[in-house]
Amino acid sequence: MSTRDAIVAVINRKGGAGKSTTTFQLAGSLVELGRRVLIVDLDPQASLTRLVLDEPVGQGEGIGNCLLLDGPPAASRIRPTALKFDLLPGDRSIEGANIALLDYPGRFRRLRRALAGIAGYDVVLVDTPPSLDFATASAMVAARWAILPTGTVQQDIDALVDTLALLDNLAADDEDVARRLAIVPTGTERDNVDRQVVEALHVTFGDLVLEPIPRTVAVKRSMNARVPVCVSEPRSPAVPRYRALAELVTRAVTGGVAGEVARATA
Numbered sequence: 001m002s003t004r005d006a007i008v009a010v011i012n013r014k015g016g017a018g019k020s021t022t023t024f025q026l027a028g029s030l031v032e033l034g035r036r037v038l039i040v041d042l043d044p045q046a047s048l049t050r051l052v053l054d055e056p057v058g059q060g061e062g063i064g065n066c067l068l069l070d071g072p073p074a075a076s077r078i079r080p081t082a083l084k085f086d087l088l089p090g091d092r093s094i095e096g097a098n099i100a101l102l103d104y105p106g107r108f109r110r111l112r113r114a115l116a117g118i119a120g121y122d123v124v125l126v127d128t129p130p131s132l133d134f135a136t137a138s139a140m141v142a143a144r145w146a147i148l149p150t151g152t153v154q155q156d157i158d159a160l161v162d163t164l165a166l167l168d169n170l171a172a173d174d175e176d177v178a179r180r181l182a183i184v185p186t187g188t189e190r191d192n193v194d195r196q197v198v199e200a201l202h203v204t205f206g207d208l209v210l211e212p213i214p215r216t217v218a219v220k221r222s223m224n225a226r227v228p229v230c231v232s233e234p235r236s237p238a239v240p241r242y243r244a245l246a247e248l249v250t251r252a253v254t255g256g257v258a259g260e261v262a263r264a265t266a
């Protein structure tokens with residue numbers, strides 16, 4: 001198995017869709033299943049990095065500089081965390097790399113190349129910023145799999161469709177892009193509106209749509225406490241949902257899921 005088969009990008013152009021929360025909780029559930037997990041924080045705002053590390057990383061000590069043509073190896077930037085998974089931190093150098101590589105034709109492939117030098121993990125989760133820019137396109141090209149958390153109002157659905165369209169467009173440009181693994185309605189309420197939207201997602205995207213992860217105070221507390229909810233409040237109704245996602249990811253990275261290949265026709 002190559003490193004690439006283990007890379008899972010968590011993507012959605014909309015802020016607040018649940019990317020960072022899902023990445024953090026999924027990492028916790030994967031660790032609980034005994035997997036060796038690395039989180040790559042590809043958001044220059046570095047919210048997940050701040051959540052996971054006690055001290056902030058210095059400028060240029062994250063993943064961004066590793067994308068430069070003469071950059072350091074990504075493995076040299078990996079840090080252990082207190083949570084039994086490792087972290088490749090995010091920092092503002094991701095924005096610098098975007099600008100430095102503007103004229104470089106293979107710019108979206110820099111992350112794939114950087115992560116190819118990393119070994120020793122069963123799953124590499126890539127958290128991405130809320131935009132369809134260099135970082136998100138790089139994650140789509142680096143990863144074998146894509147997970148799309150989504151909210152349940154119309155703007156969320158629009159953002160989901162835009163995000164899937166970028167995958168298709170990259171595929172049309174001959175890129176070997178991430179396969180769709182799951183759409184995960186996240187932070188849903190137990191009301192009719194959310195139920196209807198989840199049903200509509202099922203009609204449009206079929207089995208790709210997982211059972212929604214309910215909005216729970218346990219997840220909020222867990223983020224504030226910086227401990228995955230499966231550890232802090234194992235009886236929360238969100239826990240079996242994150243565990244189901246972790247089991248799906250485990251099957252995918254070990255070759256047990258076909259996934260949906262992006263349409264190279266856009």
Ligand SMILES: Nc1ncnc2c1ncn2[C@@H]1O[C@H](COP(=O)(O)OP(=O)(O)O)[C@@H](O)[C@H]1O
Pocket residue numbers: 014015016017018019020021022130186187188213214215216217219220223238
């Ligand atoms: N299952 C959940 N229950 C409660 N709050 C949630 C849940 N999932 C996400 N949230 C909250 O939603 C907000 C946005 O989530 P976040 O993961 O930061 O989104 P993104 O990374 O896509 O911008 C955060 O305040 C987060 O704590």
Ligand SMILES: [Mg+2]
Pocket residue numbers: 019020021043047128129
């Ligand atoms: Mg985020």
